[in-house]
Amino acid sequence: MKRKASIIRTLTVLFLLTSLIYSQKPASSIFYTVSMDKPNTHYFHVALKAEGFKGDVQEFKMPVWTPGYYLLMDYAKNVINFSAKDASGKPLAWERSSKNGWTVKQGKSSSIVIEYDVYAFARSVADSYLDDIQGFISPTGVFIYPAEKIQHPVKLKIIPFKEWNKVTTGLDPVENEPNTFFAPDFDILYDSPILAGNQEVISFKVRGIPHEFAGNMLGQVDKEALIDNLSKMIESACTIMGEMPYKHYSFIAIGPGGGGLEHLNSQAITLTPSSLSSAAGIKRLQSFLAHEYFHNFNVKRIRPVVLGPFDYDKECLTNMLWVSEGITVFYEGVVLYRAGLITRDEFFNHFKSNISQYENIPGHLYQSATQASWDTWLQFFNRNPNSSNTTISYYNKGAALGLLLDFTIRNETKNSKSLDDVMRFIYKKYYKELKRGFTDQEFRDVCENIAGVKLDEIFEYASTTKDIDYAKYFAYAGLTIDTKPSETPGVFSGISMQEQNSDLFVTSIEFDSPAYNSDLSIQDEIIALNGTRVNIKSINDVINNYKPGEKVKLLISRRNKIKEIEITLEKRLRKPFTIQPVDNPSPLQKTILDGLVKY
Numbered sequence: 263m264k265r266k267a268s269i270i271r272t273l274t275v276l277f278l279l280t281s282l283i284y285s286q287k288p289a290s291s292i293f294y295t296v297s298m299d300k301p302n303t304h305y306f307h308v309a310l311k312a313e314g315f316k317g318d319v320q321e322f323k324m325p326v327w328t329p330g331y332y333l334l335m336d337y338a339k340n341v342i343n344f345s346a347k348d349a350s351g352k353p354l355a356w357e358r359s360s361k362n363g364w365t366v367k368q369g370k371s372s373s374i375v376i377e378y379d380v381y382a383f384a385r386s387v388a389d390s391y392l393d394d395i396q397g398f399i400s401p402t403g404v405f406i407y408p409a410e411k412i413q414h415p416v417k418l419k420i421i422p423f424k425e426w427n428k429v430t431t432g433l434d435p436v437e438n439e440p441n442t443f444f445a446p447d448f449d450i451l452y453d454s455p456i457l458a459g460n461q462e463v464i465s466f467k468v469r470g471i472p473h474e475f476a477g478n479m480l481g482q483v484d485k486e487a488l489i490d491n492l493s494k495m496i497e498s499a500c501t502i503m504g505e506m507p508y509k510h511y512s513f514i515a516i517g518p519g520g521g522g523l524e525h526l527n528s529q530a531i532t533l534t535p536s537s538l539s540s541a542a543g544i545k546r547l548q549s550f551l552a553h554e555y556f557h558n559f560n561v562k563r564i565r566p567v568v569l570g571p572f573d574y575d576k577e578c579l580t581n582m583l584w585v586s587e588g589i590t591v592f593y594e595g596v597v598l599y600r601a602g603l604i605t606r607d608e609f610f611n612h613f614k615s616n617i618s619q620y621e622n623i624p625g626h627l628y629q630s631a632t633q634a635s636w637d638t639w640l641q642f643f644n645r646n647p648n649s650s651n652t653t654i655s656y657y658n659k660g661a662a663l664g665l666l667l668d669f670t671i672r673n674e675t676k677n678s679k680s681l682d683d684v685m686r687f688i689y690k691k692y693y694k695e696l697k698r699g700f701t702d703q704e705f706r707d708v709c710e711n712i713a714g715v716k717l718d719e720i721f722e723y724a725s726t727t728k729d730i731d732y733a734k735y736f737a738y739a740g741l742t743i744d745t746k747p748s749e750t751p752g753v754f755s756g757i758s759m760q761e762q763n764s765d766l767f768v769t770s771i772e773f774d775s776p777a778y779n780s781d782l783s784i785q786d787e788i789i790a791l792n793g794t795r796v797n798i799k800s801i802n803d804v805i806n807n808y809k810p811g812e813k814v815k816l817l818i819s820r821r822n823k824i825k826e827i828e829i830t831l832e833k834r835l836r837k838p839f840t841i842q843p844v845d846n847p848s849p850l851q852k853t854i855l856d857g858l859v860k861y
Contacts, residue, residue, distance in 0.1 A: 588660010
């Protein structure tokens, strides 16, 4: 009895201590308020209250990039009117400590209140934007963070412009506090874009989980069809991966523009509603949404080890964007096909297009998929007139390599395994169990273990510019692919042109083309062709009336000097990469193709 009483007393003391600990206020807290009283000025006003931080000096930083958008943005350039004070309103001394950092002398104050304004007038999924219609917050460009405290919980309140009544975000709301949200750390905050305005919000459920599509000017959108298609797409993706990994999901449409950006439980996309008036426009949107949606698995959870936790001060370099982005393009097609949203022919054309886009440019002779991944910070958003001659897109080649991997795994395992198994294994082991990303070698090891064979050739295709034996791999699924160069209508000069104020300029010249082998240069102004004045339309019409082997004379202006250049036109040759099923596939070939796209 004495032993039992002692145990009860001990448990009681532990319970009281635990209750006391959890009833106490956190040792420190971070609370943001964002307002937008004058949207016509395009400034968000941010107030940060940090309490309980110890030390005489605190450093605050703003990220220089946003995850998923591989470009240094240097968001601190948009910050003005920075100030710091203590809880009583007394000013605190501060100084710029780096291009994206501020040092505040806290002294003995128990709290710091920092205020600043952020200029926001770039319509992009990686930028913040504020006008009289809406306010879009890309969090890395709005919220500074205490250095070395990236894992600190965050609470924030959004105060919309007085004429607005909605806030859409993937952040979890704080109960009984309107427009107030919570993030367990800054990684989650930075992964949760916010839209404020009078946007229309269309709510629906898939597998009992709340989803919403939010955007302005959706009047032209067939909302019933949109939600039906989204539901099918979501169900298709989650069936592949085996679960739905979030509590709620938001599609956030920010208006006209270009691009989309994936997040853990949301995506930000640009959308022009009038583009949905055609079947082609709807197909493009479906592909776009499917791509960004599958990223909530591949990139946000299945990821190279450097892509989270992030270093927000510098580039996060990886060889593996051909996997993160390119294999997502592969699954973009798979998801839509299995959802019944595209036909088998459209599925094949999806890959035909991706393969053609990189194989039919000179860049495929110079840059591998891994090099394109590593160099994306330098090249993807910073293209120059020579880019197509020396670079490729890891989106395009990665999609093709994903297809080769899938065909090979299916062939080697008699269709008992596929690339789906690779993705599920990595998701379970590295994301759910080890709670980290994978290394380059780990990704390869998983592919080879599931295939049961070495995959030297495919990974050599990824890391080199070696010509791909497409016929070999497509044959596994009973498919042919036309890789023979064929002549297309018209003639080939190798010149790309653009009109500027009614003047016609050379914008790029294809490597080893007739123009490349002449004396023509980028930025030359084309005045006339064979003595006739031309513009962007007429020059193409005129050139296409010539035959291969014939010569044309271009009158150009270079640095205000007139010069005549002769070009010998050639046949226009392109590899079509048309994909067709064979007439009499073997049982294994048919099983493999049915396993990927049953028809």
